[in-house]
Amino acid sequence: MEIKKGIAVSPGISIGKCFVIDAEDYRIPRRLIEPSQRLTETQRVRNAFKDGIEELTRLQAEQEEIEGQKIKDIFAVHLSYLRDRTLRKKITDMVNTELVTAEFAVSSTLRDIASHFTKVKDIYISERAADIYDIEHRLLGHLVGGKRQDIAALKEEAIIVARELSPTQTASFNKEYIKGIATGAGGRTSHTAIVARSLGIPAVVALEDITEYVTAGDTVIIDGNRGIVIVNPDDSTIEQYLEYAVEYTELEHRLDTIREKPAETRDKVRVILLGNIEFPDEAQGVLQKGGEGIGLYRTEFLYLNRNTEPTEQEHYEAYSRTVAVFKSMPVILRTVDLGADKYTQSRRYIREPNPFLGLRSIRFCLQNLTMFKTQLHAIMRASVLGDLRIMFPLITNLQELMQAKMILGDVMEDLDEEGVPHNRNIKVGIMVETPSAALTASMLARDADFFSIGTNDLTQYTLAVDRGNELVSTLYSSVDPAVLRLIRTVIQDAHKAQVDVSVCGEMASEPESVMLLLGLGVRKLSMAAPMIPEIKQIIRSVTIEECNKVARKVLGMNSERQISSFLRDAARKILPEAF
Amino acid sequence: MRPAMQFVDIASKFQALITVSKAETSVDGKSIMQMSMLAATYGTRLKIKAEGVDAAEAVEALRELVEVKKFNEPTPEEKSKQMS
Numbered sequence: 001m002e003i004k005k006g007i008a009v010s011p012g013i014s015i016g017k018c019f020v021i022d023a024e025d026y027r028i029p030r031r032l033i034e035p036s037q038r039l040t041e042t043q044r045v046r047n048a049f050k051d052g053i054e055e056l057t058r059l060q061a062e063q064e065e066i067e068g069q070k071i072k073d074i075f076a077v078h079l080s081y082l083r084d085r086t087l088r089k090k091i092t093d094m095v096n097t098e099l100v101t102a103e104f105a106v107s108s109t110l111r112d113i114a115s116h117f118t119k120v121k122d123i124y125i126s127e128r129a130a131d132i133y134d135i136e137h138r139l140l141g142h143l144v145g146g147k148r149q150d151i152a153a154l155k156e157e158a159i160i161v162a163r164e165l166s167p168t169q170t171a172s173f174n175k176e177y178i179k180g181i182a183t184g185a186g187g188r189t190s191h192t193a194i195v196a197r198s199l200g201i202p203a204v205v206a207l208e209d210i211t212e213y214v215t216a217g218d219t220v221i222i223d224g225n226r227g228i229v230i231v232n233p234d235d236s237t238i239e240q241y242l243e244y245a246v247e248y249t250e251l252e253h254r255l256d257t258i259r260e261k262p263a264e265t266r267d268k269v270r271v272i273l274l275g276n277i278e279f280p281d282e283a284q285g286v287l288q289k290g291g292e293g294i295g296l297y298r299t300e301f302l303y304l305n306r307n308t309e310p311t312e313q314e315h316y317e318a319y320s321r322t323v324a325v326f327k328s329m330p331v332i333l334r335t336v337d338l339g340a341d342k343y344t345q346s347r348r349y350i351r352e353p354n355p356f357l358g359l360r361s362i363r364f365c366l367q368n369l370t371m372f373k374t375q376l377h378a379i380m381r382a383s384v385l386g387d388l389r390i391m392f393p394l395i396t397n398l399q400e401l402m403q404a405k406m407i408l409g410d411v412m413e414d415l416d417e418e419g420v421p422h423n424r425n426i427k428v429g430i431m432v433e434t435p436s437a438a439l440t441a442s443m444l445a446r447d448a449d450f451f452s453i454g455t456n457d458l459t460q461y462t463l464a465v466d467r468g469n470e471l472v473s474t475l476y477s478s479v480d481p482a483v484l485r486l487i488r489t490v491i492q493d494a495h496k497a498q499v500d501v502s503v504c505g506e507m508a509s510e511p512e513s514v515m516l517l518l519g520l521g522v523r524k525l526s527m528a529a530p531m532i533p534e535i536k537q538i539i540r541s542v543t544i545e546e547c548n549k550v551a552r553k554v555l556g557m558n559s560e561r562q563i564s565s566f567l568r569d570a571a572r573k574i575l576p577e578a579f
Numbered sequence: 580m581r582p583a584m585q586f587v588d589i590a591s592k593f594q595a596l597i598t599v600s601k602a603e604t605s606v607d608g609k610s611i612m613q614m615s616m617l618a619a620t621y622g623t624r625l626k627i628k629a630e631g632v633d634a635a636e637a638v639e640a641l642r643e644l645v646e647v648k649k650f651n652e653p654t655p656e657e658k659s660k661q662m663s
Contacts, residue, residue, distance in 0.1 A: 080588070080611045085610070122618065125618050
């Protein structure tokens with residue numbers, strides 16, 4: 001039995017057999033297989049060699065005109081290694097005799113060869129070690145890539161244990177069979193966390209070297225409430241957790257009974273709770289949990305789990321399906337937020353040194369007008385079906401907003417010419433998720449119908465902390481005094497300009513932050529559907545006067561630690577079961 | 580690694596079993612992994628042995644690559660001459 005502590009990012013308890021995914025750019029742990037798996041594992045090795053040869057042959061052909069001899073030579077050397085039967089045999093022999101996974105056999109065999117080279121005195125030869133690492137990386141990429149496809153085809157319930165999951169992987173999840181997620185990397189607002197929450201799958205992240213402690217098929221307990229993962233638990237632990245799981249389900253059901261009641265404080269101040277969704281089929285879940293519309297409709301999924309760019313009709317169909325569920329309730333659709341950790345088909349292989357500061361989100365759209373216009377065209381066509389609103393992500397200055405609105409204007413003109421009905425008065429707002437947008441909120445307010453504070457990116461950019469990096473995850477906090485000051489500015493400026501303001505980042509679904517946000521003047525919160533009942537329960541248990549007091553106190557504090565422990569105490573008094 | 584690749588490419592054209600030895604170590608002449616791990620730098624004495632129907636042709640082709648064409652690369656002496 002091995003107990004690992006990480007960060008709880010999606011509540012719930014699950015117990016099941018695990019499915020492990022190693023990462024090609026992370027050390028591959030020695031993992032054993034059953035003798036009966038020999039055939040499958042050696043076949044995986046052969047497939048990886050075959051796929052590697054195909055890929056290299058293709059790359060070599062593409063390289064023909066552009067680069068020159070040098071790169072072609074490198075590919076030729078790599079190819080020649082992949083065609084070396086004695087190398088392949090060495091690896092499959094290792095799988096057969098030592099009973100290790102294909103990943104481990106590939107990694108350790110090639111690393112042995114590489115270290116042999118580094119020991120040679122001759123510089124020309126010792127430098128060749130880099131080639132061997134490249135080959136290792138390529139083979140692992142194919143092995144792990146194949147594993148990723150296997151998640152999509154999962155036929156039985158499993159708990160996914162991985163170094164990190166990419167948006168492309170989670171987009172192809174078969175939700176029915178995935179019962180829990182544990183990752184070594186990540187933080188509360190990393191992609192995996194957000195997806196797990198919106199699908200209602202228990203998840204724990206930032207477990208560091210978790211992948212080294214598990215073997216495929218091990219029994220694993222995920223405690224998404226306390227951030228604990230237990231590998232190969234003993235019988236009494238399993239029993240204890242089964243009981244705990246039942247208790248937790250009962251609490252959830254109790255919370256569900258408040259679905260029909262309004263999200264209203266004890267002193268009758270009405271708060272609106274909206275859902276964050278990514279897929280049209282999550283829409284129904286938002287209504288079931290008592291959501292009154294969509295505050296953040298992410299549209300990247302259309303690009304992620306496929307090999308071609310989506311057509312205008314495909315955009316339209318997804319949007320109209322979602323809008324239809326909500327009838328006259330608002331649906332705030334965020335235009336594509338690609339770049340950084342999410343890539344489109346054509347750009348998937350172009351790497352930027354600083355992707356989060358690079359060509360992402362609205363910047364990417366403004367440089368790819370055909371793609372942007374295709375989406376806007378579909379949104380506008382769907383705009384007559386309900387209360388659809390448009391939100392531009394990652395705005396950093398007024399110019400970007402004006403430019404995006406101008407393009408929207410062009411699209412409307414096109415629609416006029418085509419005689420296609422659309423809502424000319426569609427509401428257009430922005431995500432406030434960069435310090436620059438927060439600081440210039442009063443200027444942006446003149447040209448935006450609404451603001452939605454994206455606390456995840458706002459925190460990341462304000463504190464200069466990568467939200468997916470577990471090494472600095474302790475520095476990442478939305479209740480840091482610096483972030484709170486920016487949030488307060490945005491809310492005050494929005495109120496002055498009479499612009500609607502809501503919070504759609506993870507902060508809105510953190511029970512301990514709710515009183516603070518209400519105290520700062522927020523009356524609209526958007527979150528993953530499974531969190532709505534719990535947040536509503538908190539709202540119904542407090543008065544605005546109490547919330548204002550909390551906010552005043554917090555704004556007077558000067559350390560993150562002091563603020564978060566104060567907020568936790570305040571929330572614990574209101575909803576003790578959740579903590 | 581280009582010389583090893585050229586060697587393997589030529590060796591692989593023949594049916595004969597080709598063994599290359601450096602001092603006590605013998606490796607398969609058709610395997611780039613084994614050939615490059617031999618770490619035969621310029622000036623290393625190698626023994627090439629071939630067994631099979633086209634053994635003679637194989638040895639001749641490989642001898643030509645190593646001794647005559649010198650892997651189509653400048654030797655260290657030639658390289659330093661170019662530099663000066």
